[in-house]
Amino acid sequence: MTVTYLVPLVLIGGLTSAGVYLLLERNLTRMLLGLLLVGNAVNLLILTVGGPSGNPPIRGRTSDGETATADPLAQGMILTAIVISMGIAAFVLALTYRSFRLSRAEEVVNDPEDARVSQLSEKSAAAIDEDPTTHDPSIDTEEPDELDALPGHEGSR
């Protein structure tokens, strides 16, 4: 009796840990496989918590020797979850292919803006925040030049 409960639980644990391991990779295909493994583990979990097997949940139908009726709700939820994860898996595959087409790599890349902000030197950060002292309207001449297009220099012609 204990074994019938233990086997699915061990399986759920194994699937989840393998799934999490794959999810932590940078390779997109492996991440997708990780998602699918965890998804299947969760489906199995819902099935397990739905209670023991039993008669089909249709009035008047019995299965051999069963006395209780199986829980139909757990199976309904699993079906919904399977459909959703299938749709998302298709979308992730499409994204992976697109990423491969664009960059010849299927790795998750860091956010370039994030990296830029974190590596901003004190000087370049100050350049945004402090007005440069080098700005001198007198460099603008009376002659038309490219500076005239910039706000702050308009009308100096």
Place this chain on the structure above:
Amino acid sequence: MNVATVLTPLPVLIPTLAAAASLFAGRQPRLQRAIAVLALSAVVAVCAVLVYLADRDGTIALHVGGWGQTVPGASGATGETSGMGPLGITLVVDRLSSLMLLVSVIVLLAVVFYAIGQGIRDGDERQPVSIFLPTYLVLSAGVCTAFLAGDLFNLFVGFEVLLSASFVLLTIGASTDRVRAGIAYVMVSMVSSLIFLIGIALIYAATGTLNLAELAVRLDDVPSGTRSALFAVLMVAFGIKAAVFPLSTWLPDSYPTAPAPVTAVFAGLLTKVGVYAIIRAHSLLFPGGALDHVLMVAALVTMLVGIFGAMAQSDIKRLLSFTLVSHIGYLVFGISLGNELGMSGAIYYVAHHIVVQTTLFLVVGLIERQAGASTLQRLGGLAAASPLLAFVFIVPALNLGGIPPFSGFIGKVALLEAGTQDGSVLAWMLVAGSVITSLLTLYVMARVWSKAFWRARADAPEGALADASPSSLIDDSEEDIDFADRDDVGRMPVGMLIPTGALIAVGLALTVFAGPIFAFSERAAGEVLDRGQYISAVLTP
């Protein structure tokens, strides 16, 4: 059959049907636009009536297909004393969900006008995008489903519907940047959905039901350790969606790359759906405040880390994404206090924040269109170039910063009062933290103002560079051109300006009608914390 039962499913039904219809009308942009605008306008009207009805009559519960609570003995079984619980899908409208619905659909309607206005001016002819409006309507249906859901699994389905739609919207056009951001977003969202699903399975194992009202009754009998564990699983799942630190790092990475209207609606609504779920779980399913201290610490850290992140950014879209994270902390603060004033402050603040954050992202869309950049490294001289643009920026910016008499101030005062009323050390730390955050928000907004609007563009480090001509949804030009060579983009399109102005007006209306609205949110908070009305409305045969 009364009016309320007819109206309740409509916020889900209308956008879903309209999405299908607009997909069929994919080759006729005008028809597609008309369908989207009509559908969302109809939903706004329905939601306004629902707010009135929920306020007048109390909680409305609708059992779809009539599979509600049965009378004892109806099933023919002998010795039955309590009847069978609700078997089908339950939709519930109370004051909180109706207010969230109304504010959300107003924002959705304004943004669809903005997107259409931008599309007409800059791009629909060049780059027709026939899937934008259908996907947007699916997103609306998902948001409404999540707010109306009366059971956990239906809430999950609502989340999945809005997430699937948001994946498509975020990666629209599939440029390098958007694919990179989209992958991270999809992965994080799916992990949070799986954690939510694990929570659903465990709760089902513990109680044998997923109906929120039935859960509220049955979870009281579950041992307190198990209860806390179940609550924690749900909090992690909702915390990722709501972007509560330390689960918030995905947000500033993924939101800024999307087109302006998409970012605006994501920033306004998607995190708030997570906050709504936190409110429901915290007050309906697991009252008693088992994790309140954890939530309070999370709120404090979210506020501070978010705003410190915002101070370091130079891109306005990223900067606003960080303030978004930071202000989620205020909402969690109000919820975690667990008193009525805190909850009503949080509810008022949600309404305020949805409107003002969306408005700011729409304004950034305008800045990007007019000035060819959204980063402070390049922007400058906007106040002189367009005083109108400066006006539509400064009003919501001051509102976000919490300057009196705007609604941000009123919401923050309510939260601060609730914090002092609680009186614990942690609550006082939160009060101090939220004042600091508020000041720093103002600093961040003033920085944007003084750089992008007051400084001459020639003084900006990269002021001479700009993006090429404006594009509505698909950004196909990744090269920089000289600002001087940029095509003249003309004045701001009226189609974009009017929705932005309308949302500013809604934000101001939250101040002007603060009395009635705050009274409403107090009644909503009382209803949420009381639980009795919700449970009896759903479980009465």
